[in-house]
Amino acid sequence: MVAIIDYGMGNVASVQKAIRFLKIDCCITSDFSVIEGSTHIILPGVGAFYQGMKNLKERGLIELLSNEVLRKKKKFMGICLGMQLLAEKGFESCESDGLGWVKGEVVRLDPKSKIIPHMGWNNIEVRNDTFFKGIPNNDFYFIHSYHFVPESPDIIAATVNYELEYVASIQHDNIFATQFHPEKSQNSGLAVLKSFLTHA
């Protein structure tokens, strides 16, 4: 069972729809025992960094998720805001602490990227293909105004070019995350989700 974390941040229904399409068992939940009993955890989310952390805190999920992911090494995937929250710090709305599971910060897109948000289909450059093998093409759907700057370039799994190069995906141990929305990226997105959820 895949646990899609429900913390009041945006469109979790589409993540569930995509995983169900793959015929993989999943549920939208914030229930501690369901999360503890899950095989994979997906943290989706759209919206502001500050609000995302606040909502996780209010639901008592920070400690629980940290225990599952960092101590028990459960397979974890963050999507969009769910990737950004992994950072130590974010600056959206105001400066606030993130989960801190991955060293780095989340800052606004560079003004050189003229139109903000970065919205639409863009092709990624894969650096670590663990979960990108066999994707039909490299175009994924992005929609974000902030981006993840990891301390170590080694964990970057893919990048995307939007006037400048930004991080599109990270992978470190059992933690995988994408800035783009696989659940909105049709066949390529479904392939990435499937790859993550069925990877041995």
Added chain:
Amino acid sequence: MLKVRIIPILTFNGFGLVKTKKFSNPRMVGNPVQAAKVYNSRGVDELVFVDIFASRQNRKINLKLVGDVIKECYMPVGIGGGIASISDIKDLLKIGADKVVIKTKALTDVNFIKEAVGFFGSQCITISVDAIKKEGRYMIHNTLGLSIGFDEFIKKMEECEVGEFVLNSVDNDGMMSGFDIELIEYVSENTKIPIIAAGGGGELGHYSDLFTKTSIGAVGSASIFHFTQFTPHDIKMELASKGFPVRI
């Protein structure tokens, strides 16, 4: 490189799809769920689905129907029609909408737009900007009898940090004789907000013309898909042949 987006805009009257000319004379053009299914199988970049009568008829959008449409879509979907409260937006996000498209409420209540952006984030809030030319000047088209200056409205929405504009040319809507390049260029040069330009596409050359003469990143269309043999894919092939980045 970011691809230019070709977005079918499906307008409906609460139950069936309709297509207007100059925002009038709605003509029935089919079943929304069936259309969504076809566009999904064709892999379109995004879909916009708007109940163009909800505000006028003072009713809420049909959530059951919209839910059935969204179920068919594995790409981003924007939904509009009669959105007037935070809970309206929540209802749409809950059934899988990614963005909401707001028009009427944006004309009468800027604070609501500000509140919605604060609550759901910029990326979620798309504003429909309906331009109509009156005595040589662009005004904001509306059925409320309000006189709203074009620049003033755009500026207000920018200050609210909305995520996107759907820029409609009322005069070119449904006419299939080309886009209002002057309007689109004017807005794209004066805002940093992404724009979906709509109104006037009728043949493939109109699309390469649009992307050659303006710097926008997305186009919305309906008539060309309802009334000609051309598909979004045909438009992309045309654009690709002219060197524009598209997702095929």
